[in-house]
Amino acid sequence: MIKGIFEAHLPVKKLGNSIKFYQKLGLKLAWSDEETAFFWIEEGRSWLGLWEGEEYKTSYHPSLKHIAFRVAYEDLKKSISWLESIEVDAVPFGSRTSIDPFVRPYQGNASVYFEDPDGNSLELMCYIEVPNELKHITEKLSLEDWEELIVNSNFNKEGKP
The missing domain is CATH 3.10.180.10 (2,3-Dihydroxybiphenyl 1,2-Dioxygenase, domain 1)
Structure with a gap:
C-alpha cells in the first residue's frame, strides 16, 4: 500500500x-x-x-521540525565540503561534538546534520548494509571508524563490500 x-x-x-x-x-x-x-x-x-x-x-522537536534527505553513501562522505561550498554550516547531532558524518550500525544508516535559516533540523542520510555481527553496536561511529570496522570484520573477509 x-x-x-x-x-x-x-x-x-x-x-x-x-x-x-x-x-x-x-x-x-x-x-x-x-x-x-x-x-x-x-x-x-x-x-x-x-x-x-x-x-x-x-520549539524544536524532531517530530515537528525535522526532515532527512536521502543521499548516497559516497555523497555523504563529501557532505561537509559540499555544505561548506554552499555556505551552510553542519551542526553536531544530539550530544555529539563533531559535525562530521556518523554511522548508526544498529539502525543501518549514516547521517550529517545542518539547519535551515529558521532552525529546522535538516539531515543528509543514507542506508548502509550492516553485517549481522555488527548490528548490536549502539554507539554512533565516525565514517572512518565504521569503514575500518568493516574492513576488519568477517563481512569483508567473505568478499562482500
Missing part, C-alpha cells in the same frame, strides 16, 4: 529567505504563493512544503 512519502512540511519565518536557502541545496521550486512554497525533493514523487507564519517559533 504505502510506497514512500509524498510530502513533508516545515514552518518558516520569511518565505523569500527560505526559498533562496532551499534552492541553494539544489531543490527545484515547484510552486509558491505569498505564504507557501513547495520544492521537489524527487520531481514527480515527493516534495517539501514551506509555510510562512508564527509557527516557526515552535
